Every structure is written in structure tokens, then in C-alpha cells.
Amino acid sequence: xxxxxxxxxxxxxxxxxxxxxxxxxxxxxxxxxxxxxxxxxxxxxxxxxxxxxxxxxxxxxxxxxxxxxxxxxxxxxxxxxxxxxxxxxxxxxxxxxxxxxxxxxxxxxxxxxxxxxxxxxxxxxxxxxxxxxxxxxxxxxxxxxxxxxxxxxxxxxxxxxxxxxxxxxxxxxxxxxxxxxxxxxxxxxxxxxxxxxxxxxxxxxxxxxxxxxxxxxxxxxxxxxxxxxxxxxxxxxxxxxxxxxxxxxxxxxxxxxxxxxxxxxxxxxxxxxxxxxxxxxxxxxxxxxxxxxxxxxxxxxxxxxxxxxxxxxxxxxxxxxxxxxxxxxxxxxxxxxxxxxxxxxxxxxxxxxxxxxxxxxxxxxxxxxxxxxxxxxxxxxxxxxxxxxxxxxxxxxxxxxxxxxxxxxxxxxxxxxxxxxxxxxxxxxxxxxxxxxxxxxxxxxxxxxxxxxxxxxxxxxxxxxxxxxxxxxxxxxxxxxxxxxxxxxxxxxxxxxxxxxxxxxxxxxxxxxxxxxxxxxxxxxxxxxxxxxxxx
Amino acid sequence: xxxxxxxxxxxxxxxxxxxxxxxxxxxxxxxxxxxxxxxxxxxxxxxxxxxxxxxxxxxxxxxxxxxxxxxxxxxxxxxxxxxxxxxxxxxxxxxxxxxxxxxxxxxxxxxxxxxxxxxxxxxxxxxxxxxxxxxxxxxxxxxxxxxxxxxxxxxxxxxxxxxxxxxxxxxxxxxxxxxxxxxxxxxxxxxxxxxxxxxxxxxxxxxxxxxxxxxxxxxxxxxxxxxxxxxxxxxxxxxxxxxxxxxxxxxxxxxxxxxxxxxxxxxxxxxxxxxxxx
Numbered sequence: 001x002x003x004x005x006x007x008x009x010x011x012x013x014x015x016x017x018x019x020x021x022x023x024x025x026x027x028x029x030x031x032x033x034x035x036x037x038x039x040x041x042x043x044x045x046x047x048x049x050x051x052x053x054x055x056x057x058x059x060x061x062x063x064x065x066x067x068x069x070x071x072x073x074x075x076x077x078x079x080x081x082x083x084x085x086x087x088x089x090x091x092x093x094x095x096x097x098x099x100x101x102x103x104x105x106x107x108x109x110x111x112x113x114x115x116x117x118x119x120x121x122x123x124x125x126x127x128x129x130x131x132x133x134x135x136x137x138x139x140x141x142x143x144x145x146x147x148x149x150x151x152x153x154x155x156x157x158x159x160x161x162x163x164x165x166x167x168x169x170x171x172x173x174x175x176x177x178x179x180x181x182x183x184x185x186x187x188x189x190x191x192x193x194x195x196x197x198x199x200x201x202x203x204x205x206x207x208x209x210x211x212x213x214x215x216x217x218x219x220x221x222x223x224x225x226x227x228x229x230x231x232x233x234x235x236x237x238x239x240x241x242x243x244x245x246x247x248x249x250x251x252x253x254x255x256x257x258x259x260x261x262x263x264x265x266x267x268x269x270x271x272x273x274x275x276x277x278x279x280x281x282x283x284x285x286x287x288x289x290x291x292x293x294x295x296x297x298x299x300x301x302x303x304x305x306x307x308x309x310x311x312x313x314x315x316x317x318x319x320x321x322x323x324x325x326x327x328x329x330x331x332x333x334x335x336x337x338x339x340x341x342x343x344x345x346x347x348x349x350x351x352x353x354x355x356x357x358x359x360x361x362x363x364x365x366x367x368x369x370x371x372x373x374x375x376x377x378x379x380x381x382x383x384x385x386x387x388x389x390x391x392x393x394x395x396x397x398x399x400x401x402x403x404x405x406x407x408x409x410x411x412x413x414x415x416x417x418x419x420x421x422x423x424x425x426x427x428x429x430x431x432x433x434x435x436x437x438x439x440x441x442x443x444x445x446x447x448x449x450x451x452x453x454x455x456x457x458x459x460x461x462x463x464x465x466x467x468x469x470x471x472x473x474x475x476x477x478x479x480x481x482x483x484x485x486x487x488x489x490x491x492x493x494x495x496x497x498x499x500x501x502x503x504x505x506x507x508x509x510x511x512x513x514x515x516x517x518x519x520x521x522x523x524x525x526x527x528x529x530x531x532x533x534x535x536x
Numbered sequence: 537x538x539x540x541x542x543x544x545x546x547x548x549x550x551x552x553x554x555x556x557x558x559x560x561x562x563x564x565x566x567x568x569x570x571x572x573x574x575x576x577x578x579x580x581x582x583x584x585x586x587x588x589x590x591x592x593x594x595x596x597x598x599x600x601x602x603x604x605x606x607x608x609x610x611x612x613x614x615x616x617x618x619x620x621x622x623x624x625x626x627x628x629x630x631x632x633x634x635x636x637x638x639x640x641x642x643x644x645x646x647x648x649x650x651x652x653x654x655x656x657x658x659x660x661x662x663x664x665x666x667x668x669x670x671x672x673x674x675x676x677x678x679x680x681x682x683x684x685x686x687x688x689x690x691x692x693x694x695x696x697x698x699x700x701x702x703x704x705x706x707x708x709x710x711x712x713x714x715x716x717x718x719x720x721x722x723x724x725x726x727x728x729x730x731x732x733x734x735x736x737x738x739x740x741x742x743x744x745x746x747x748x749x750x751x752x753x754x755x756x757x758x759x760x761x762x763x764x765x766x767x768x769x770x771x772x773x774x775x776x777x778x779x780x781x782x783x784x785x786x787x788x789x790x791x792x793x794x795x796x797x798x799x800x801x802x803x804x805x806x807x808x809x810x811x812x813x814x
Binding site: 076079170172173174196197198240357359375376379380381382383384386413415417418419420421422423424426427428430431433434435462463481483485487496499501 | 599601602603604610612613615618619621622660663664665666669670671672673674675676677711712713715716719720723755756757758759795796798800803804
């Protein structure tokens with residue numbers, strides 16, 4: 001059995017490794033970089049046409065005896081109860097022949113060789129919106145995942161038995177939690193979500209042995225005089241200003257910096273109670289993982305008024321700009337702009353639109369930030385906004401061989417209305433309400449040249465949007481096409497090289513690993529995982 | 537995150553005080569479009585709103601949001617209210633003489649406290665649940681300008697006629713529906729699973745033999761194309777590259793082409809014009 005020779009703890013501390021050594025998928029993005037790029041080459045463009053189904057695993061939505069939770073019989077559910085179905089939005093981890101994944105109220109361990117379930121853990125929820133779960137974190141034999149009612153649960157990875165659970169946010173205040181924890185040394189980094197009411201976003205570090213809080217970083221200032229407080233009218237607005245940490249951060253071990261993308265400000269569409277840039281919402285923020293102290297920030301949507309959270313993957317690229325090697329960070333943001341920064345200090349390098357049409361922005365300011373067009377703030381008689389949402393949480397992929405960032409994107413249009421005209425608007429306060437709807441949708445996978453921000457190629461998706469993407473050194477780009485197919489594309493042209501109809505469209509980011517000398521590609525679609533490998 | 541919209545449909549919630557089940561013998565009055573509020577006893581909400589306005593509104597404003605000129609906080613953002621279950625915590629708090637125990641307790645009966653709690657939880661639900669949001673729409677456009685755009689720059693008259701397909705459109709649709717029809721050609725942007733021939737995309741498939749087959753386009757991917765021909769038969773071909781060749785025509789293409797051209801005033805003016813076509 002070919003196994004990684006490095007001890008697991010070291011692996012988890014330093015999963016960004018020399019190309020060719022990373023055989024497993026030990027953390028959410030595969031490694032800390034957010035590239036979702038695998039150096040594996042067994043499955044390659046020349047042989048991908050032979051790729052065949054190895055197994056299917058169907059995740060059960062049922063309650064099981066191996067369970068935990070704070071719900072007591074007869075309690076009210078807050079904002080939602082248990083879901084009768086499972087949709088796999090998590091990217092599984094694969095360590096030592098076992099896949100680990102989560103769904104709202106569930107965690108599963110699956111034999112990576114056979115697709116047979118090893119254990120299943122069920123969480124008795126108090127409520128929370130059961131929209132999705134991005135996956136688990138792993139440190140040695142300790143597994144971590146978040147629940148919709150905002151508990152961090154730690155399980156014994158071997159048995160699936162609970163070690164402990166800790167509340168990380170209050171479901172009664174409309175928080176609900178979807179992120180995958182990221183383990184960095186002795187820190188379990190956990191984000192939270194919930195922007196239906198006007199609560200505060202934050203990121204936490206928890207002790208992996210006890211679950212105790214190590215630090216908390218708020219994504220908005222807490223009081224006048226704090227950095228960023230000058231971008232809010234008062235303490236009341238900043239402490240109800242949103243900025244959720246929906247997405248797992250990325251991490252540079254050499255710089256020891258954690259890169260956190262933050263969500264939109266609140267109230268979402270009705271901004272009259274929050275004039276100003278509203279820092280540090282809709283931003284890329286670099287934190288010290290030991291202390292949670294901010295090192296730098298770059299705001300990608302100052303004073304957002306369209307739900308343009310910046311909760312898209314900040315991808316770490318070691319590249320060349322003007323002939324010089326640079327440590328870079330790139331993001332294709334939901335507002336339709338591609339951003340490239342120096343990740344050592346947040347210095348701006350590029351801001352380039354990657355959608356064809358954009359009517360909410362008046363351009364880019366001297367700092368490289370989009371300028372919000374106030375005429376496109378929502379009104380009671382409606383405004384037409386495009387893009388409706390250029391991309392979202394499904395992860396992009398960066399291939400260092402092609403120098404291209406692959407992102408699923410759409411050029412949609414939405415009629416958006418102001419619905420809350422009160423001097424103190426609450427929650428969303430507007431949006432594509434009623435028959436506002438959205439249409440004119442053109443979905444693509446686009447390949448963005450990180451050095452210029454230019455779209456090198458685009459591949460249309462005629463029936464729906466893309467989900468997560470995966471690049472490999474086998475000159476392949478894997479992803480869904482929105483019509484029930486899982487597809488391997490040529491990363492240089494976007495031409496499809498292989499596909500399989502799964503009936504249900506892929507719903508997560510695919511991943512790959514090497515086990516017993518065989519490379520597998522695994523994708524989730526609906527309630528099932530599908531594993532593919534080359535026939536022997 | 538737009539996927540967060542979908543979550544609302546799946547969510548449900550059941551505070552105990554003042555709640556009636558949808559299946560209760562006396563069907564509650566339902567506010568239009570406010571589906572989730574069926575869970576609240578509207579009589580209790582109304583009583584609570586009235587008691588709140590009388591006894592709490594001077595400090596918290598009648599809608600409980602506080603604000604300019606009001607000394608009390610916004611109770612829709614109050615952690616105590618959000619954490620309250622059926623008036624229990626709110627009731628206990630009010631008995632102590634809030635906010636700092638220096639004032640006498642507010643004289644409220646248990647039933648009034650329960651009604652106030654129901655009112656506050658209803659207001660919170662209304663703020664948090666986008667499916668509950670109600671348009672405040674008022675028509676602002678200029679009908680004459682809309683007519684000029686229709687006949688001129690918009691090119692609408694190429695496909696539509698005020699006395700023909702659009703006759704009565706202003707009687708059948710309110711402003712927001714008219715605006716959706718103007719921009720998307722359909723309500724809510726979708727065509728539906730079984731689109732009417734008026735809005736369905738059509739495809740012509742050219743087979744390697746040179747034969748062409750046409751019908752309503754059902755599905756087109758990189759790997760297959762499915763059409764329904766005029767006899768109602770469903771036909772599928774596998775595709776490789778551009779073979780067989782598929783040519784798609786979209787009756788709504790004129791709408792798609794205009795999306796990037798409209799000003800919001802164009803849309804408002806067109807809606808005002810179409811509203812006159814009774």
C-alpha cells in the first residue's frame with residue numbers, strides 16, 4: 001500500500017507539499033492554498049476516456065443511534081427543523097483510506113476503496129436554516145464539523161463517537177452554520193453564517209482538544225475608534241452590520257497568514273442606516289492564526305448594496321508579475337470582478353471584470369475597488385441589476401501549469417425592489433421579491449489568466465450553472481455542466497474530454513486522491529458520492 | 537449567497553404562544569403572500585400590536601424598531617426577544633421593571649404579554665423571511681415616454697401590438713408583473729418545464745445525412761440534444777463536438793438583447809404605458 005510517509009500531524013500542519021507527494025485530500029481545499037489542484041497524473045487527458053465508475057455511496061438522511069445534540073423533545077425548532085433529505089455540498093476529506101464528509105445534521109465516514117459506510121453520526125438539531133454543509137476538518141484522529149444550529153462537534157474519526165460539542169453562535173438570533181473547519185496547528189478555525197437578521201459576523205479559533213475559544217475576530221468594528229469604525233455611522237449599525245464568514249479561509253504556512261473572505265453588510269439591500277464603506281464586510285482579510293489579529297485587508301465591495309458577499313475562495317498563487325516572483329492571492333468575486341493582490345501585504349495588483357456586462361458599478365477607484373452606482377440601489381419601483389450573481393460559494397480551481405483560474409459564472413439579470421422603507425430597515429429589506437425574478441442567464445466556465453485578469457476561454461453551460469471545479473496535473477479540469485453530467489474538460493481550451501450522466505447535477509466540489517496505486521476522482525451529486533477510477 | 541433564497545422554502549418554525557396550526561378548525565386570516573405567517577394567530581398579533589402601541593410604543597415606537605426620537609431600543613434586534621420562547625423571558629423581564637429595575641414593572645396581564653410576544657415574533661419573522669416580504673411598489677413611469685420607447689428605441693412593436701397580443705395586458709397584470717414581462721418575457725424569468733409554444737425555444741437539428749428535424753427544444757448539452765417534434769414525439773441525438781449541428785431560435789431573444797440596453801426609467805415608462813392597455 002502506497003501511503004504518505006510523513007506523519008499525519010506534520011501533514012496536517014504542512015499540507016502544501018512538493019508536487020507529487022500529496023496523495024490524500026486532508027483538508028477542505030485539498031491543501032491550504034485554495035487552488036483545488038492535485039499533482040496526481042495517473043488519470044490524464046490521454047486516458048480519461050476510459051474513466052469508469054468504481055462505486056456509489058448514498059448518504060442516509062435518517063436519524064441513527066450514534067447521535068448528539070442539544071435538542072430536547074418538545075422544544076421549539078428555531079427557524080427550521082431536521083431536513084428529510086441530504087444533499088452533499090461538502091467536499092470530502094480522504095485520509096488513510098477513509099473519506100469523511102458532512103451534511104446538515106450528519107457526518108459520515110466511508111471506505112474509500114469500496115464506498116461502504118464505516119460510521120454515521122446524527123445531530124439532533126435545535127433548528128437553523130438547513131441549506132448546506134461544506135465539510136469537515138481533521139486533526140489526527142479528531143474530526144470537526146459544524147451544524148445548522150451552530151455547534152462545533154468533534155468526533156473520534158475511527159469510531160464516529162462524539163468527543164465534545166460547543167456552541168459557536170446562537171441559532172435563536174438567526175445564525176446558521178455551514179463552513180468546513182480548517183485545522184492549523186493547534187487551532188480549529190470556524191466561521192459562521194446568517195444574514196437574515198442583522199447580527200455580527202465573526203471567525204473563531206477553537207482548541208482541538210476541548211473546543212474552548214482561543215480567539216474571536218469580528219468582521220465589523222465593535223466600538224467607535226476601532227479600525228474601520230469611521231466607515232459606519234454609529235456603533236449600533238456596526239454591531240448589527242453582518243459580514244458573515246461563510247467560507248473556509250485559506251492559509252499560507254510560510255507567511256503564517258490566514259486569508260478570510262467576508263460576507264455582505266446588513267441590512268442587505270436597504271442601506272440607509274449604514275452610510276459608509278462598512279468595513280470589514282465584503283473584504284479579503286489577512287489574520288494571524290495565533291491571535292486572530294488583522295494584518296491587512298482589501299475591501300472588494302465597499303458599501304455593498306446588492307448582496308455581493310465576498311465569500312468566494314481566496315486562491316493563493318505563487319506566480320510571476322512583471323518577471324518577478326510574487327506571492328499572490330486571487331479571487332473571482334461574486335460582484336463580477338477578478339482581484340489580484342500581493343498576499344504578503346494586501347497590495348493591490350489587478351481588478352478586472354470577468355463578466356461581459358455590469359451595471360451596478362461605476363468603475364474602479366484608485367485603490368482598485370469597485371465604485372457602487374447609487375442609482376442601482378434598490379427602489380420601490382424596481383431596478384434591473386446585472387450580474388445577478390456572477391459566481392457564488394462553489395469553489396473555483398487554479399492550475400499552475402496553465403496559469404488559469406477556472407470559475408463557474410453566469411450573466412443573469414434581476415429586477416430588485418426595496419421593500420423595507422423604514423428609517424430602521426431590518427434583514428434583507430428588499431431584493432428580487434415577488435415576480436422580480438432573474439433571467440437572461442448565460443452560464444459559463446471561464447478560464448481567467450491570473451496575470452492579466454483576461455478571460456482566456458469560456459465554455460457555455462446551456463442547461464444550468466457550474467458547481468465546484470478541480471484541476472489536476474493530468475491536464476484535466478473536472479466539474480459539472482448543470483445538466484446532470486460530470487465532465488472532464490481540457491484545461492487549455494474548455495473542450496469536454498469525458499463525461500458521465502449522473503441524473504442529478506454535481507452539488508459539491510470534486511476531489512481526487514491516490515489509494516493502493518490507483519487514482520480516484522470523487523464527486524457528490526444529490527445524496528450520493530460517485531467514485532471514478534481507471535479500469536485495471 | 538443566492539442559494540440562501542432556497543433555504544426559506546424548507547424552513548419552518550413554531551413558537552408556542554399565540555400559534556395556531558394550519559389545520560386548526562378556525563382557518564386564520566392569511567395575509568396575501570405571507571405564507572409563513574399562517575403559523576401566527578392573527579388575532580393575537582393584532583391584540584399584541586395594539587397593546588404594544590399603547591403601553592410600549594412611546595419608547596420603542598409602535599412598530600418596535602425604536603429610532604429617531606425614541607428612547608427604547610429596537611426590539612426586533614433585541615437578544616432577549618430573539619431568545620424568548622412564547623413570552624416567558626419577555627414576561628419575566630417586564631416584571632422586574634426594565635430597563636434597569638429603577639422603573640416600576642409595566643402593568644401587563646399574562647395574556648397581554650403573550651400577545652405582545654406573538655406580535656414581536658411575527659415582526660421578526662417578517663423581517664427575516666424574504667418569502668414574507670411585500671412590495672411597496674408604486675407606478676412612477678411616464679406612459680407617453682413608454683409608448684415612444686415601445687414604438688421607437690425599444691423596437692417592441694416589431695413583435696408586439698397594443699391592439700393584438702398586448703390587448704388587456706394592463707388589466708391582467710399589476711406593475712411588478714408588467715415589469716417582469718417587459719424584461720424577461722415571462723413571469724419570474726423562467727419558461728417552466730412545459731413552456732407554451734409562444735415562448736419555447738425551437739431547435740433545428742441537421743443530421744449527418746443532411747436531413748433536418750425541427751421541434752421545441754427540450755434539452756441541449758455538449759453531449760445530447762432532445763427536441764419534441766410537432767407530432768409530440770420526443771427525439772434525442774447524442775452529440776460529439778458540433779455533430780449533429782443544432783440551431784436554436786429563441787422567441788424571447790428580443791427581450792434578452794434589451795436587458796443590457798434598458799435604463800430603469802425605460803422599464804418604469806414601459807410599465808406605465810402597458811398599464812394603459814386595458
